[in-house]
Each structure stands twice: as structure tokens, then as C-alpha cells.
Amino acid sequence: MTAPSLPVRVGPTGPSFRQRVGKATPYLLLAPGILWLLIFFILPTFQMFLTSVSTGSLDNGFKLTWSGAAYVTSLTKFGTQFENSLIYGGIATLLTFAIGFPVAYTIAFRGGRWKNFLLFIVIAPFFTSFLIRTISWKVLLLDNGPVLGFLRDTLHLLPADASVIGTPIAVIAGITYNFLPFMILPLYVALEKIDPRLIEAANDLYASRWGAFRRVTIPLALPGIFAGSILTFIPALGDYVNAILLGSPQTQMIGNVIQSRFLLLGDYPVAAALSFILMAAILVAVSIYARVLGTEQLTG
């Protein structure tokens, strides 16, 4: 550094321009994101809320009447579909965790130089369309498809009239498959960050392998577990593609109702009200979940 050649002001002066810019920097950096949220999230949400309290029809137009009718309809008529969503989404999330955790763990701790390749394999299905992949599951699960054919005709594990397509099992299987990478990737990121010396330290302090796993690995993986299950559960709740392609009218989820109200029946207020209820339910569920995991982490 060279000495400044210009006279330097001394004594009490206000914050310099530089200081003021420095203080504003975080807000400036946030600005694009906030603008984006405002235009593409807050405004449509507000619009959707207004729609949900309007009445009318597609032909006569909708008028803002502050009516709660759409909410009453939503809450009374679609219990089964809400229930299906929760059950299918919940089971699928548990399954993605059960399948995804060992995968993420193995890649993170045993992957060695194959790590990147293995991660690539995990996300490789994303290179084809969601729809195509789900349709190919349909082919796989058909009554005379390879899976049933093998289990039923070759191994004789299933009765002759066994069928999977159209059942909740098929829908859950489809959701599990489609959202598996959303579970594996955050889990991997969390597990990969764990310093293996912490496991050694736990072993050193008389924790067995399982003890170290429970006391150190799992608590340190909690952020990944949280992120993974949220990223799986929320889209799974609103999903309708798996239920359409792999399910039957009995396995409809709330997403199917919203989709048909919106696109087929033109019943915008109910579609909007259903969406709001779903959003509220998710918010409540996530905050409870966050709290449970949070205290778990504290008491470890």
C-alpha cells in the first residue's frame, strides 16, 4: 500500500459513500430474488386467493364476492383425495428415504473415485421426460408385463389374477421412483460433509459402529434428511401424473382433482381453494416436522 497523496479528511464526518454502499450490499444482492418472488409468486398467489373467494362460471365470468363456498366444497367433498395424497406421498417419502439413504451413504463414504460417476447415474433418469419414464413404469407393471410375469408365472409368488396397475401400490411405486433423486442428492450432500474423523472419534470414545452412526452420522445428516424429505413429500403431495398413468379412479390424489377442476371443468374457485388448502396443510406439516427434527438435534 502506498500513502494517499490526496489530503485526507479527518474528524467526525457522516458515513462515507463507500460505507453506505457496503451496508446496502446485502439488500442489493437480494433485490433480484425479491423482485422475482414478488412477480412470480406473491402476485399469482394473491390472484389465486381472489379467485378462490369469487363465484361464477367460465362462460359468465367470475366475480369477486368474498364467498367461502369454494372452501366449503373443497373441505367437504374431497376428503378421500386429500387422504390419498397424504398416504401415497407419505409412504413414497418413507420409501425414498429407505432406498435413498443407503445409496447416498455408500456414495459418500465408499464412493472413492467413482463418486461423480455414481451421482451421475442417480440423476441420469432426469435426462428423459418425466412422462416417458412414468409411462415405461406402466409398461413394466402391466398384468402381462415383465415384473408381474416373473413374480407370477416364473416364481409363482403371486396368484394368477394378481394385478398391480391401477392400485395404490403402482402409484406409490411411481412416485417413489420419480422422486428418488430428490432424496438422494440432499442426503449425499449432508453425508459427504461429515468428517470421517468424527466417526473415529466416536469409536475412540467407546461408541460402537451403530452407536457412532446413531450419535454422530444421523444427527449430522439431519439437514439433508430434512431437505430430502421436504423436496420429496411436497411435490409428491401435489403430483397427479403418477395417479393418472399408473392408478385408477379410486387412487385419485388431490392433484388430480385440482387438475380436472381447473382444466376440464373450468371451476377456478374450487381449484384455487383446493390449492390454498394444500399449501396451508404443507406449511403446517413442514413447520411441525422442522420443529421435531430441530429438537431431536438439540437433545441428540
Place this chain on the structure above:
Amino acid sequence: MVEPHPQEFVEPVSEIDVRLVDVVKRFGDSNAVDHISLDVKDGEFFSLLGPSGCGKTTTLRMIGGFEQPTSGLIELQGQDVTWLPSYKRNVNTVFQSYALFPHLTIEENVAFGLRRKKVKDAEVKSRVTDMLKLVELPGFERRKPNQISGGQAQRVALARALINRPAVLLLDEPLGALDLKLRKQMQVELKRIQREVGITFIYVTHDQEEAMTMSDRIAVMNRGQYEQLGDPESLYERPQTRFVAGFLGVSNLLAGTVDGSADSFVLVKLADDTRLRVPAGLVEGKTEIEVGIRPEKIRMNGTDDTIPAAANQLEGVVSDVSYVGVSTQYIVASKSGIPMTVYEQNVERTSQGSLYRRGDAVRVSWLPEHTFVIRDAAAATREPVPAKEIH
């Protein structure tokens, strides 16, 4: 926790806490630890000292149970633990990076081992409090590891290990991450704590000064083996290999040939026919030897000064002078062609303004009993071990 050892194998009142017998650890096709045998006594502060990559950490990890030896035997208090997993060994480790659990408070970190051993809650609480007092961190219970400084983290790591009252505490360069001043302070503290708790410490470091100030005994390691094992004084005063002579402090080494004897001394002839006296006991019948002398044991003399008759002396010219406050360090190009490093305390000569300058003709001298003799260029103390490797 560990099975009681059959009575007939227990040594009578064994004072040995840790015993390595011909231990080898191979990674790929090189031996990180290459046939090490050593005994660490009960209550001893024992250091493994050596340059980077010489196998210190690997040795320590095998004692801790994080690594299994390729061959050889590891005993803890007379029991073979070679294949015992780390969580069943009565040994605790202070890791180089501390490895504190980031999700637990300081209190929970320190209590971790006792909790796993199912010690009663009240006892855990009081022992944690006592331990935090011992490492001078009372009141830190509720903090998380990311809310304390490096020196404090180091003490928490120590407390977390010591609270279990292990038979042996393993420390892998525990002060490596600290700045010089804090390191000196922690050295004193570690030593104090070790004396207070009376637990055997095995301490890994590459800092020779650290090893010298703290240890009862040091094994100086090089390339997977130790070259010499002894207390700091004997290692410094009588290094037996060139490596040890150079790794612990500075040495002047003069190669020569044994050429007769006088009284209790052997005469060693240097390349320029200068003769040096060396105590006969050190030579052990060799003819080609290297005579070593530490820089601070050499005196600087003017060409006219009288030198005691018994002393060895070399003529030379001062080729470099550096004044470093407590002493002045000279390099003297001796007539025999070997540059001699000499440290002289700054006492008379500075007050009289008579420090030697570059180009001054001088004679350096030292007493024969201050010399040491390099037995061999490499590992001299290593016992020949039979090649019996288990693969």
C-alpha cells in the same frame, strides 16, 4: 469390557503400558511403519518425533485401533489388542484436528465417552465439571464447538479424552494448529495435566523442541522406523545416527580414520591430517568414524589465545557471523575443509566490542568429552528382526 487375559500370559507386575512387537503397516507396496518394536512405560510421557510422512500417525492409529497392522503385535497393559476394535480399547485419542462433535455442546462432547459407558448421570455431571476445571474452561458447558477458539477447542478435545481415565492417551500433533505463543503455553499446561492425572501419554510431533521440553523419552522416527530411542538429554548429547544428529538441533560432523590412541582417548585423523581426541569408549573398535560436536560446545579463540592442552582444536577463518541476541552464530571454514558452526553466548565479547568478523583467522576448540560418535549413517539401534510377515 475386554476379556480378562489368561493368567499365565500376564507379566509379573508389568510396568509396560504399551508394547509394539515387530509392527508393520503396509499401504500399497510401501511400508508406512516398518518393523517397529517398542515399550512405553506406565505413566510415561513418550513422544514419537520425526519428519512428515515418517509413519508417526500410522503408528498412533494402530495403537488407537483405527488401523490394523499388516503384521506384528500390539499389547496394552499386557493384553494383546492387535485386533480389538477401537471402541473396546482403554485408550483415548486427541486428534490433530480435534474432531469435536459440531452438533453437541462442549458439555456433551466431554461427556460422550462416559455416556457410552453408561456412567450414572450425577457422576457424569460432576466429572465434566471437574474436567472443565482441570483444563481451565469452567462455564463453557453450553457452548458449541464453533463458538470457541482453537486453543479452547484443543483443551476440550483433551478433556473429552482424559475424562474417561484411559490407560493411555494418544495425542497426534495436538498443538499443530496453534500459534507459537499459545503452543508454548499449552506445552506447559499439557505437561502439568499429565503429571496431575498420571496417565501414560504417547505424543506425536514433528517439532523437536516440543518433544524435548515435554517428553520423558522420545523415539526419533525416520521412514517407518525409529533410529534412536532415549531421553531428551541422551538423544541430544549422544545422537547415534546422522539423522538424529541433524534432526535434533545442529551438529558438526567430521569424518576421519582412527589412528592410534593416547590415555583414555582414541586419536582420529581428519582429511587434512589434523588429529582429534575422542573418548575411547565411544569408538567401539571401528576405524572409519564420524565425530560430532554441538555448536554451543565449541569455543572461539584468537590465533594467540592459549587453549587447554586436552582440547581438540581446528584452525580456520570466520566465513559468516550472525548476531541473534542471546548468542552469536559463527561459521568457520576450517582448514580441513569442513565448515564448523559455532554458537557463542554473548557475554564478554559483546561488552568488550570484540566479536569476530568475517575473514578473522581463529581457532575453534572443544573438550573431547563433549564429542559424540555417529555409529552408522542409518538406523544403528534397530535390532535385527526376523522376516516373519503375515499376509
